[in-house]
Amino acid sequence: MKLRTFFLTFILAHFIYNTSAQVKVSPIASIEQHTINSKILKQNVGLNIYLPETYDNDCPLHTYPLIVLLEDEFFYQITGVVKHLSSVSSMPEAIVVSFPNDFEKFYAPKVYTNNSEFWPKSWKQMPFDGNPDVFSKFLKDELFSYLSKQYRTADYRMIVGTSATSTFPLHTFSKMPDLFQAHVAIASGDILGMGYKPEETFIDAIIDRLNTNKNRRAHLYVTSADEDVTYDAKIATNIKTLQNKTSSYTSDKIKIKAEVIANESHYGVVLSGFIKAMEVFFPKNKWNKEFSDFEKQNGNTISNIDTYYKRLSSEYGYPILPKAERWNSGSSLQASANRLLRQKRYDESIEVYKRLVTYRPKSAQALSTLASALIANNKFKEALKVQEKAIKLAKEYDREHLKYYEDHKKEITLKMEAVQN
Numbered sequence: 001m002k003l004r005t006f007f008l009t010f011i012l013a014h015f016i017y018n019t020s021a022q023v024k025v026s027p028i029a030s031i032e033q034h035t036i037n038s039k040i041l042k043q044n045v046g047l048n049i050y051l052p053e054t055y056d057n058d059c060p061l062h063t064y065p066l067i068v069l070l071e072d073e074f075f076y077q078i079t080g081v082v083k084h085l086s087s088v089s090s091m092p093e094a095i096v097v098s099f100p101n102d103f104e105k106f107y108a109p110k111v112y113t114n115n116s117e118f119w120p121k122s123w124k125q126m127p128f129d130g131n132p133d134v135f136s137k138f139l140k141d142e143l144f145s146y147l148s149k150q151y152r153t154a155d156y157r158m159i160v161g162t163s164a165t166s167t168f169p170l171h172t173f174s175k176m177p178d179l180f181q182a183h184v185a186i187a188s189g190d191i192l193g194m195g196y197k198p199e200e201t202f203i204d205a206i207i208d209r210l211n212t213n214k215n216r217r218a219h220l221y222v223t224s225a226d227e228d229v230t231y232d233a234k235i236a237t238n239i240k241t242l243q244n245k246t247s248s249y250t251s252d253k254i255k256i257k258a259e260v261i262a263n264e265s266h267y268g269v270v271l272s273g274f275i276k277a278m279e280v281f282f283p284k285n286k287w288n289k290e291f292s293d294f295e296k297q298n299g300n301t302i303s304n305i306d307t308y309y310k311r312l313s314s315e316y317g318y319p320i321l322p323k324a325e326r327w328n329s330g331s332s333l334q335a336s337a338n339r340l341l342r343q344k345r346y347d348e349s350i351e352v353y354k355r356l357v358t359y360r361p362k363s364a365q366a367l368s369t370l371a372s373a374l375i376a377n378n379k380f381k382e383a384l385k386v387q388e389k390a391i392k393l394a395k396e397y398d399r400e401h402l403k404y405y406e407d408h409k410k411e412i413t414l415k416m417e418a419v420q421n
Contacts, residue, residue: 030055031079033100036146040138046101047143048072050079051151052086052093054324059361062321063154066147068139068180069098070165074270078160081274089288089323089331091278094158095151097143105130108167111194114201117232118190126194132168136176154318158182158219158281162270166191166222173220174205181317182219182281186273187266189224189235192242192258203242210249217317220246220256221277225264236260252315255280286312288329291322291336295348301340302351305333324359324366333359334366337373346377364394364405371412380416387412 034047052064067082069075075098086093107130113123147153159180161169166188173183185191195201206220222242229236242258250256257280261269294304305322313320326332330339333356340349353370360366367390374383387409394402 034146034150036142038138038142040134040142041103043104044101045103045138045143046099048075048098048100049147049151050075050082050096052095053083054093055151057360057362058152058324059359060152061319062359063152063318065092065094065156065158065318066144066153067094067096067158067160068143069096070159070161070168071270072098072100074098074162075100077271078274081271081278085275085278087326088328089326090284091282091287092320095147095153097147103130103135106164107132107135108165109171109196111167111191111196111202112198112200114193114195114199116190116193117234118228126164126167128167132171135168136172136179140179156181156316156318158184160184160186160274161188162186163188163266164191167194170202170206170222173218174202174209177209177213177216177218181217182277183221184274184277185220185222186270187224187228188222189228189239189260190232192222192238193234201238203238203245206242207245210246210254214249215253217253218256219254219281221273221280222258223261223269223273223276225266225269226260226262227265227268229260286315289331291331291333292339295336295339300351301336301345301348302355305336305352305355321359322355324356334369337369341373341376344376346373349373350377362393362397364390364398364401367393368405368408371408375412375415378419380412380419384409384412384416 030051032049032051034049036045036047038045055064069078075096079096082091082094082096085091106128108126108128109132110125110128112125113119115121119126144157157180159169159172159182161167161184166185169180169183169185170188170191172179192202195204210218222239224235224239239258239260246256246258259276261272261276264272289308291305294308295301297304309320309322323332325334329335333352337349337352337356340352350370350373353366353373357363357366357370367386371383371387371390374386387405391402391405391409394405
């Protein structure tokens with residue numbers, strides 16, 4: 001296996017008139033390219049891999065859902081959406097993978113078109129030439145295995161297909177329910193009306209699967225653009241039929257929605273469709289939780305936070321951690337600890353700060369804020385030890401602010417001496 005890593009670096013700089021000026025270059029997003037030799041597919045498979053911005057700063061407890069894009073053309077657009085939505089707690093941070101090079105075969109079931117108006121009328125079946133079972137084996141035995149060894153992937157995987165490639169997410173939902181936990185089929189209302197047998201549809205297969213196991217964890221989103229409906233009115237009928245037939249199955253574990261999106265084109269619907277899928281899978285009332293509510297509840301704040309996220313983890317099937325920091329909100333461990341400190345709830349603030357330090361093991365700032373809370377609670381010796389650790393981390397990861405951490409240590413020392421005298 002061959003690994004080549006590169007960083008996308010975006011630099012905002014003023015015009016430089018002095019050619020001797022020093023320009024600092026720092027990456028703000030990480031995209032890696034890997035190539036694996038697939039013995040199952042009998043070809044080399046290229047991978048584009050997007051990593052969350054905080055990936056290297058998070059602790060080993062933090063794992064990330066895996067999003068597999070079957071259309072590499074939308075890789076950069078989708079990763080931008082993932083970055084934004086996760087930053088505002090509208091979905092979890094995630095690792096995104098796509099395939100920049102074409103596969104030698106089109107891996108999907110050779111479904112019957114059932115007289116679809118969207119494809120050539122001469123096609124009785126879609127002309128797919130790759131066995132979907134082979135591709136599924138590649139995903140499970142090679143891709144997922146490889147990625148789990150390279151990264152901290154969670155046991156929550158999402159597959160996203162568009163137009164013809166949406167056949168595979170619909171197939172895996174119906175026939176291979178454990179391969180992915182979430183399935184997104186965009187620009188797929190025509191595919192929805194196709195089936196494994198003539199006059200049979202994916203709608204039938206989806207309902208059969210739901211009836212087989214009503215307690216499974218299943219997330220499915222299907223959409224098409226209204227422009228597509230003008231080419232084939234059955235697209236709207238398929239979407240509506242699926243929505244009506246699955247509405248009674250919805251629960252905390254089963255999240256299903258099918259809809260036609262207005263004012264969109266066949267491929268123009270990709271971003272709006274993906275965003276709507278995330279709203280269905282990750283409802284804001286659960287993911288964008290007000291941390292101030294935890295502080296107001298009876299009992300200990302960190303215990304209240306843990307109880308909530310333990311319940312959320314059980315719902316999604318993988319460990320979900322509370323946000324350590326958020327630049328745009330007071331709903332994070334850091335913000336909660338700051339509020340508790342201002343309210344002079346020192347013991348609780350120290351507990352939350354300590355959790356922040358656990359989740360951000362490379363953060364000198366996290367340690368330094370913990371030291372401040374310890375000072376407020378007159379725990380000077382412990383504060384001094386914590387601040388010394390902060391200085392050590394700053395020398396390795398944050399030399400730009402090293403003087404601040406050293407000055408903070410001096411302040412702690414002076415306060416400790418004043419108390420002793």
